[in-house]
Amino acid sequence: MTHPEERLARLWAQDEAPEIDPAFERGVSARIGRRQILREIGEGVVWAAPAAAVIWAVWPSIGQATQWLTLAAAQIGPVLVIIASTLIALWSAARLLDLPGLDFGALEYPPPRSRPYRPQDGFD
Amino acid sequence: MNLVDLDGVLVAEARRGSARAFERLVAKHQQAVRGFLRRVMGDWADADDLAQETFVAAWAGMDAYKGASSVRSWLCAIAWRKAKSHLRSRWRGAARDRSWLNARETTTEPGAENRMALARALASLSLEQRAAVSLCLAGGFSHIEAAEALGLPLGTIKSHVTRGRAKLLQVLGDGDDPS
Numbered sequence: 001m002t003h004p005e006e007r008l009a010r011l012w013a014q015d016e017a018p019e020i021d022p023a024f025e026r027g028v029s030a031r032i033g034r035r036q037i038l039r040e041i042g043e044g045v046v047w048a049a050p051a052a053a054v055i056w057a058v059w060p061s062i063g064q065a066t067q068w069l070t071l072a073a074a075q076i077g078p079v080l081v082i083i084a085s086t087l088i089a090l091w092s093a094a095r096l097l098d099l100p101g102l103d104f105g106a107l108e109y110p111p112p113r114s115r116p117y118r119p120q121d122g123f124d
Numbered sequence: 125m126n127l128v129d130l131d132g133v134l135v136a137e138a139r140r141g142s143a144r145a146f147e148r149l150v151a152k153h154q155q156a157v158r159g160f161l162r163r164v165m166g167d168w169a170d171a172d173d174l175a176q177e178t179f180v181a182a183w184a185g186m187d188a189y190k191g192a193s194s195v196r197s198w199l200c201a202i203a204w205r206k207a208k209s210h211l212r213s214r215w216r217g218a219a220r221d222r223s224w225l226n227a228r229e230t231t232t233e234p235g236a237e238n239r240m241a242l243a244r245a246l247a248s249l250s251l252e253q254r255a256a257v258s259l260c261l262a263g264g265f266s267h268i269e270a271a272e273a274l275g276l277p278l279g280t281i282k283s284h285v286t287r288g289r290a291k292l293l294q295v296l297g298d299g300d301d302p303s
Contacts, residue, residue: 003297004292004293004294004296004297005293007241007296008242008245008261008292008293008296011241011242011296012163012242012261012262014242015159015162015163015168015242015262016155016159017154017155017158017159017162017172017175018155019155020151021154021155024150024154024158024172024175024176025147025150025151025154027176028150028154028176028179028180029143029147031176031177031179031180032146032179032180032183035180035183035184
C-alpha cells in the first residue's frame, strides 16, 4: 500500500460510525414513535371529520325522533339524581362507621397488603 | 443462516409489525448508512440526522422493499436520495464545494486536521463520484451494490470509483500529512 493509500484508509476509518450505538437506535425509535402518533391522529381526523359532518347534517331529524327521550329524561332525571345521591351517602356513611356485615375491603384502593412472606409458610 | 437471509427474515418480521425485528435491522445497518452519509455530506451531525430519517423512511416504506437488492443497498439508496435533496437545499445560493468545505472547517473534534485533508480531497470530486467512492472504497460495497444504491449504471460506478480513487490519492499525495 502506498503512502497516500494508507493515509486515505486512515482517514476513511475516522468517518466510521460506532458498530453499536444504542443512542442512535433510541433516536430512530423515538422518531418512529412520533411518526406513529401523527399517523394515528391523522387517521382519527380522517374518520372523525366525516362522522361529525354526517351527525351535523342529520341532527335535526335525530333530534325530532328522540324528543320523547329528552322529555322523559328531563322528568325522570331529578328523581334518578336524588336516588343516586342517597345511595352514595348511605354507602359512605356505612364505610365511615365500619358497620358490621359490610365488606368494603374489595373496594379499597390501593388494595390492602397481604401479610409478608415468612420462610415457614412454604410455597403452597 | 447467512447475513442476507437474516435480513430477509428481519424484513418479513418487521413487515408483520415486529418492532424488535426493525430495531435489529437498525442496529445491523446503522454503521454502513451513517458512514456513507458522513463521507458524502461531510457534516457528521447532519449525516446522523439524515441517517435517522433514512431508517424512519425505511420503516414507513417497508412494503416497497421487494428483495431485489440487499437491505444495505436499499437503505443506502434511501439515504442517497435524502442526502442529494439535503445537499441541494444547502448549496442553493452558495458555491457548492466552498459551502461543503466551510461546514467541515467548523469541526473542532480531535483529528480535525486529518479530516480536513480528506474533506479537501473529497471536495475535488463530483457528488456522484464522492458517493461511489464512499460506498466502494470506504464502505466495502461491491460495484453492483453501489449501482443499486445510487441508481447508476454499473459502468458509471466503475468509472467513478477508478477516477475518484486516482483523484483522491493525487490530492492526498500532494498534501502534507499532519499526523
